[in-house]
Amino acid sequence: MNEEQSVSELLQIRREKLKYLQDSGQDPFKIEKVHITHYSEQIQEDFEALEGQKVTIAGRMMAKRGHGKASFINIQDKDGRIQVYVREDKIGEKAYELFVTYDRGDILEIQGEIFKTNKGEVSVKALEVKLLTKSLQVLPEKWHGLKDQDLRYRQRYVDLIVNPEVKKTFMVRSRAIKSIRSFLDDRGYIEVETPILDTIAGGASAKPFTTHHNTLGIDMYLRIATELHLKRLIVGGLDRVYEIGRLFRNEGMSIKHNPEFTTIELYEAYADYKDMMDITENIVAHVAENALGTTKITYQGTEIDLTPPWRRISMTDSCKEYADVDFSEIKTDEEAIELAKKLGLEVRPGMKKGHVINEVFETFVEKHLMQPTFITHHPVEVSPLAKRNPDNPEITNRFEAFVNTWEIANAFSELNDPIDQRARFMEQLVQREAGDDEAHMLDEDFLNALEVGLPPTGGLGIGIDRLMMLLTDSPSIRDVLLFPTMKPLDQNKQEQEEE
Numbered sequence: 058m059n060e061e062q063s064v065s066e067l068l069q070i071r072r073e074k075l076k077y078l079q080d081s082g083q084d085p086f087k088i089e090k091v092h093i094t095h096y097s098e099q100i101q102e103d104f105e106a107l108e109g110q111k112v113t114i115a116g117r118m119m120a121k122r123g124h125g126k127a128s129f130i131n132i133q134d135k136d137g138r139i140q141v142y143v144r145e146d147k148i149g150e151k152a153y154e155l156f157v158t159y160d161r162g163d164i165l166e167i168q169g170e171i172f173k174t175n176k177g178e179v180s181v182k183a184l185e186v187k188l189l190t191k192s193l194q195v196l197p198e199k200w201h202g203l204k205d206q207d208l209r210y211r212q213r214y215v216d217l218i219v220n221p222e223v224k225k226t227f228m229v230r231s232r233a234i235k236s237i238r239s240f241l242d243d244r245g246y247i248e249v250e251t252p253i254l255d256t257i258a259g260g261a262s263a264k265p266f267t268t269h270h271n272t273l274g275i276d277m278y279l280r281i282a283t284e285l286h287l288k289r290l291i292v293g294g295l296d297r298v299y300e301i302g303r304l305f306r307n308e309g310m311s312i313k314h315n316p317e318f319t320t321i322e323l324y325e326a327y328a329d330y331k332d333m334m335d336i337t338e339n340i341v342a343h344v345a346e347n348a349l350g351t352t353k354i355t356y357q358g359t360e361i362d363l364t365p366p367w368r369r370i371s372m373t374d375s376c377k378e379y380a381d382v383d384f385s386e387i388k389t390d391e392e393a394i395e396l397a398k399k400l401g402l403e404v405r406p407g408m409k410k411g412h413v414i415n416e417v418f419e420t421f422v423e424k425h426l427m428q429p430t431f432i433t434h435h436p437v438e439v440s441p442l443a444k445r446n447p448d449n450p451e452i453t454n455r456f457e458a459f460v461n462t463w464e465i466a467n468a469f470s471e472l473n474d475p476i477d478q479r480a481r482f483m484e485q486l487v488q489r490e491a492g493d494d495e496a497h498m499l500d501e502d503f504l505n506a507l508e509v510g511l512p513p514t515g516g517l518g519i520g521i522d523r524l525m526m527l528l529t530d531s532p533s534i535r536d537v538l539l540f541p542t543m544k545p546l547d548q549n550k551q552e553q554e555e556e
Contacts, residue, residue: 100181115165211546465519471516
């Protein structure tokens with residue numbers, strides 16, 4: 058008998074057991090509610106106070122060991138696992154006959170007394186066992202290794218059941234997001250919601266997903282950023298706003314990229330990019346402290362200290378330090394293009410000195426930024442929404458925060474000059490016409506909002522998923538997304554067959 062036949066027979070046996078229960082008037086799926094009194098962690102931690110008391114627990118049976126007319130089972134609930142001792146003379150002969158037919162994965166209600174076994178394990182002595190849900194699938198004993206990764210992501214519900222450490226990852230994520238909210242709420246920010254569907258995809262350099270609105274008869278885009286709507290709210294007098302939500306970018310997938318991902322964007326009137334630096338390093342430290350109890354983490358074997366203050370260095374100075382390229386000696390776009398060619402960088406139509414600076418940084422510098430670092434003063438060509446530096450109009454008062462060579466945050470003093478903003482949007486349109494489908498679209502309503510008047514404003518965006526990767530020591534972004542984007546199974550199977 059091969060494995061596939063064996064599993065098939067087990068599945069059939071489970072369905073026959075369910076039919077028997079239903080035919081005998083004991084359909085578990087008709088049960089609606091359980092009055093749970095205690096959970097596993099509480100029972101184990103408060104054993105001395107609870108010993109001998111009657112409790113009602115419920116959860117999934119993860120293991121069963123039989124000894125004649127007595128059995129031990131492990132019940133897994135929301136907090137963990139606890140052992141249950143089931144004896145025929147305690148729950149009754151007929152109830153025990155049914156109990157021995159229950160399978161790993163079934164969901165049970167246990168009413169019993171708290172005690173400790175001779176081996177010292179805190180347990181529940183069952184007085185009544187009730188089947189709540191019949192599991193018709195066979196749970197794997199343990200999922201691990203690369204060969205199971207694809208299935209783990211597709212069937213996250215099973216992954217969460219059999220791999221407790223996965224659940225811990227998402228508990229850390231939940232605590233982290235709560236701590237972000239508390240950090241900002243305590244500082245007078247208000248949480249808002251902005252549209253996910255829009256007629257213009259703005260606020261970032263990215264390729265959007267396109268959809269169609271049937272009633273309006275127009276194409277629309279899933280948002281690539283929340284920036285432009287949040288700035289409109291600053292114009293309207295909501296001086297401190299933030300939004301935590303999904304963004305959608307129709308781009309490549311990798312261990313650091315998923316087509317839909319979570320960010321927080323925040324904006325504060327009368328603040329600048331330096332204020333945003335302070336918020337960035339302090340909010341990350343606050344999140345780490347609340348989620349993990351420390352600001353010193355280890356990611357894939359590398360120790361990283363998130364404790365403020367973080368290092369600050371300009372983009373051009375970082376290019377000089379790590380790539381031995383001094384852009385102060387390069388005066389023209391033509392000289393920059395020649396440098397790019399010598400360095401083996403891709404030269405695209407319309408490239409200027411600022412684009413070359415950014416390319417040199419991304420190619421030669423990023424890989425060195427392991428410890429938290431603020432890279433400041435990006436070229437204006439790659440910062441269409443940032444305010445120019447008053448002492449050098451070729452650069453902007455912008456920064457990106459890097460940890461473990463990854464960009465985890467982007468921020469700047471917001472451009473509030475509507476004339477300058479229009480000129481930069483027009484330059485972005487030229488780039489779009491030259492084939493750059495990630496360049497900004499022209500947003501006339503946003504320009505109108507700037508003409509109404511945007512006060513001096515600092516803005517910040519932080520990638521939640523990459524931050525969660527760092528805090529949970531997860532090698533892939535898929536490990537911190539409950540349901541990452543996956544190829545359809547039939548397409549995946551077809552590609553494997555073609556290989």
